[in-house]
Amino acid sequence: MPHSRRTSTARLDPRGPLVLDTRALPRRPGSARTETRTVPAPADLHTGMAGIPEGSDLRLDVTLESVTEGVLATVTAVAPVTGECARCLEPVAQMVEVRCQELFSYEQGAGDADEGGYALDGDLLDLEPVLRDALVLALPLAPLCRPDCPGLCTECGALLARAGPDHGHERATDPRWAGLRQQMTQGEPVARPAPEISEESGRGRP
Numbered sequence: 001m002p003h004s005r006r007t008s009t010a011r012l013d014p015r016g017p018l019v020l021d022t023r024a025l026p027r028r029p030g031s032a033r034t035e036t037r038t039v040p041a042p043a044d045l046h047t048g049m050a051g052i053p054e055g056s057d058l059r060l061d062v063t064l065e066s067v068t069e070g071v072l073a074t075v076t077a078v079a080p081v082t083g084e085c086a087r088c089l090e091p092v093a094q095m096v097e098v099r100c101q102e103l104f105s106y107e108q109g110a111g112d113a114d115e116g117g118y119a120l121d122g123d124l125l126d127l128e129p130v131l132r133d134a135l136v137l138a139l140p141l142a143p144l145c146r147p148d149c150p151g152l153c154t155e156c157g158a159l160l161a162r163a164g165p166d167h168g169h170e171r172a173t174d175p176r177w178a179g180l181r182q183q184m185t186q187g188e189p190v191a192r193p194a195p196e197i198s199e200e201s202g203r204g205r206p
């Protein structure tokens with residue numbers, strides 16, 4: 001099959017970390033090549049609470065296969081994810097793995113973006129848009145530091161994982177807590193009349 005539609009001037013930079021050269025792949029349907037590479041993760045791979053740090057190791061296993069219409073790329077990518085726990089806001093570090101498959105057609109369509117299709121640029125193909133979509137979709141929307149993270153105390157904001165299962169606030173039974181609570185909410189209007197106990201406890205205003 002002639003490749004008359006190949007562009008003479010490649011727009012892609014062959015040295016780009018996510019640009020693959022398909023020259024070594026015979027243009028015969030069924031031919032395949034596999035390669036593994038670790039590249040620096042591109043910028044802006046994040047959602048609200050989690051992301052892949054720019055420049056971190058993105059490990060790729062790529063299989064390129066000649067098919068009649070072009071080159072089929074099958075990619076497994078593994079990358080580190082950092083973020084904040086959705087319940088307790090502590091740092092979260094985990095790995096994300098995605099697998100995606102995309103056809104890069106020989107023919108440059110009227111518009112490359114039509115129907116979400118991709119095309120080869122000369123002998124080159126750019127995995128970045130494919131990987132970007134797959135990785136961002138795979139990021140956790142509400143990352144957790146651990147599956148059973150108990151979150152923060154709604155009363156005082158304490159980290160419940162550290163405060164222990166006995167942590168709690170006895171309302172109006174222990175006057176010492178009442179005094180402490182009053183101290184913590186200073187500056188906010190208090191609807192209830194302040195109890196006298198704050199003087200007794202020695203924890204009231206100085």
Ligand SMILES: [Zn+2]
Nearest residue numbers: 085088145149
């Ligand atoms: Zn947590």
Ligand SMILES: [Zn+2]
Nearest residue numbers: 153155156158
């Ligand atoms: Zn608390």
